[in-house]
Amino acid sequence: MRVDFRNGAVAFAYRSTQQLRYAYRLFQWLRWKPVAYLAPWLANIALRLGLRPLIKRYLFDLFCGGETLEEALKTAQNLYRYGVQVLIDYATEAQPDEQGREKAKKVFEQILQLAHNKPWVNAVALKPSALGNIDVLEKVQNHQRLTQQEQKQYDAFLERMDFLAAKAQQLKQPLYIDAEESWFQATVDEVCETLMQRYNQQAAYVYTTIQCYKKNSFSYLKTLYQRAEQKGFYLGIKLVRGAYLEKERKRARKSGYPSPVFATKKETDETYNNALAFCLERLENIGLCIATHNEESCRKAVQWMEAYQIAPDDQRVTFSQLYGMGDHLSFNLAKAGYNVLKYLPYGPIHETFPYLARRIKENSSIVKQSHLEYFLIAQELKRRRSEK
Template identity: 30%
Template sequence: MRTATKITARSLSSVATKFPAAGLPPPPQPPSYIDLSDTRRLFASIPTSALIRSLAILSAMATGPLVDLAGAALRSSVPKERRLLRATVLTAARATVHRHFCAGEQGEDAARMVRAMWTDAGLRSILDYGMEDADDAAACDRNLAGFLRAVDMASSLPPTSTSVCVKMTALAPISLLERASDALRWEQQNPSFPVAWRTHSFPVLCAFSPLYLTPTEPQPLTETEENDLQLAARRLSAICQRCAQANIPLLIDAEYSSVQPAIDYLTYWAELKFNHGDKPTVYGTIQTYLRDSRERMRNAAGAAAAAGVSLGIKLVRGAYMSRETRLAAAMAAPSPLHGSIQETHRCFNDCASFMMGRVSRGAAALVVATHNVQSAQAAAMKAQELGIGKEDERVQFAQLMGMANGLSYGLRNAGFRVSKYLPFGPVEQVIPYLLRRADENRGLLSSSAADRQLIRKELSRRLAVAIAGKN
């Protein structure tokens, strides 16, 4: 019996190339909305000196041993005899990675960066006062004041140029978020477990969630802990209220799995309170490298529809891979992450497509936060397919400052709304953020490889033009 041969567009293309007499037309190519081929146009607003500096920093961060040394020096608990090394590294970090990935040390620095990006590059900004991992209520109150100043500053900038981002670990003590997350995980396993402080039924976990993080039944929250959780909610509400008054979107970051259930609980509490109408104020974050992300997002969308609120979602791949992997290994448990980068790509694209459908029906808003060209292309095509206008405020793309600039400019040139994520604060304050960027950029196949390739292409072009001009 003859085995059937699977005919694909790729095989047809190969036949047409080898045997043109067969008259087979080339396979149709999907429309392209993002053009990264013309680096002259992409980097038109960027001085050569800035391109050279970016290339140097990104190349250095792809060097594993160098990143390991700098990371060790930046971390806390440095012995006395190594404090000079830490001070030296902090000085170097301020002049290099902090300058590359952050918008400055003070709010005024960040405001200048927002205006420059808006005026010179046509890009929006997501301001992040770089605080996280608070230990007590006093630190949370200080952080609240800093976030409110960031919102007030954003309200003085050009309209629609700025969003604001917060981390719940800056507004609630880590230990409290862990305890609340334990309660929510145990409730997922045993619905009869008392969670008296719950004020809404939005689902924050599903069957695929890493419930092993709570291996035994936890003690219910004490009265003091319940009061502290209400204080955390009030801090978040104060920021949401200020953002709603100024018409500024508020994006709440996702963090690591041990505290994420409590973060989602508080995020959905805020969305229920503030996201009435077609344009939400509050956005939660879904990290698609997690196995449970697709189901959690769909469950949240269903709950939002039932509650009559507009669901705001920022979609990312995720930034805590090393931490999640180490924790799972320490507990002899399966990793909560997808088994391969291809699975993560598929999950991201599926989630983006699903949310685009919600946006097209007026039930949601989406920030497609990606450095992956293929994912950005797929999301752009889906928006066009569904008739979502490029200037629709309910859809925007986002990339981190200092990363995927070519993609940002390509999306901007195609007419989409594009934001750069701008953390700001003293070097010592944003060390956790810088360490995550170092981890993300290390290695020859890091996420910055495409950035470096585009920058090299443009620098080569500019050099060739300069040489031709002299001749």
């Protein structure tokens, strides 16, 4: 099935012309590297100066589903009218204390419960750093001895993750566990594997995330697959390239260890596409989420699905893009019958700010992405004007 990724009328039908104008202006600014670089800082100042409506209009509303779960569910319902479901996320970052982590667990439980049986919600996403102390997770990764208090915190983290995974399985509502920085990710990977073994006996309800910019990602995927096959459980895999490129390199440089991420984009792209092919060839025990804004990877996925006779609406494969990005992929894929999830974060503006800043800044490739988004939005605005 050929997918026309350039159909702007389909891609942006869910946005009003006013919203598209705001998006146009944002991407117009972000096309310039110095602005993209300074934007998170400027936005932070604007927020402190009380220019909340400005941030809401030009940033928050473009990338977030709302300030409350109810608002986010309404946004999700609108997307569903265009054939797209959501992967909903409470956009909180690393919590500073156990009280915050316990609160985050309750919020994720509430999302699982409320999203249950809503056809516009396909799955719930969670960040492990919202549930556990990342310093403790790092110590576990480095086989360092934990103090009594740290051990308590680690046990509480395991309990929270297990509780939510069990809930996800019970409600048949997939739970996607995000991947974060490499210095504690190996601990999270191990926990995810245990949860998949425990709760993915009948189908993939727990999804782990593979970051393909990591040099060891493909060998890890293959080993994980072998273990799942031997132990007889389904793998839930969200394939991403990875969001912390600069941070990973900087820390490796500073601490004097070899960078865990590839030196070139080409290597990351090749690894992503190899991992994609690997998973599509083994769908009998894999649930796969192709999480990318890369058009070439999406094209390859469509071609390979056709070659392997995987129906576009096969429930084992979903495509996913972040809300406010890659609409040309999401909505045109959905129109062609593929399963598409928009990753939809929500939360109070100040809490979502680190997420918003990452959307602007996460790496230098955002500038290239902004050029494309800008071009497509400009084209669509022009088309709408000519229709009048």
